[in-house]
Amino acid sequence: MRPVKMVRDENGTEVITDYSVRYDDEYVRQNGTWLIKERIAHFIIIEARPLQG
Template sequence: MTLETLRIKEELRTLIDDYATLGDEKKISQVMDLFTPDVKYDVYMNNSLISTVSGRENMERDFNKHAADVKTYFTINGQHKVIIDGNVATGISFSQLKMIRENDGKDILSDYSVRYEDNYVFQDGKWLIKERTGYFLIIETKILSN
C-alpha cells in the first residue's frame, strides 16, 4: 500500500467522521458541504426504500426538517472499507446512530445500526460523497426514564 493510498483512505475516513460529527451538532449547511451538488441519497429500513433525495438543496431541506424533530443525535462510526480508483472511490461504513425525540412529553430513544454504501469523488481538491445509501438494519426504540 502506497503512502498516497493511505492518505486518501484517511481523507475518506475523515469525510465520514465529519458527516457524523457535524450531523450530531445539527450543522446541516456544513454537512451539505461534504456532498456533491448532484448527490443522491437513499434510505432503507427493514429492506424497504423509505426515502430518496437527489440534489444538495433538496437534501438540505430534508435534513433540516428531520433535525427539527430531533432533540439529540449521537453517532459512533465503526469500520470503514474503501476501494480507490483514481479520482473515484467506493466505501462501506458502519454506524451506531441514536436519536432522542419527544413524544407526548416523553423522551423516546431510537437506536439504529446502519450500514452505509458510498460512492466518493475527488472534486475541487477534496473528496466528496456523490451517492450514499443507508441501510438501517436494526432499529430499537424505548422511552427514556429521566
C-alpha cells in the first residue's frame, strides 16, 4: 500500500485527506521500458481534517 495525501476546498476551507491506496497494475514493455498499461486503485480513507498552516 502507498500513502496518498489530497487537499481539497470544502466551503472555503482547505481539507487534507490521508489515504492508503493499493494498486493493481498491468504492465507492458515498450521500447525497452516498462509502462503501466492499466491501473485499478483501491482507496481507503484514513483521516480528513482541516489543513493548518
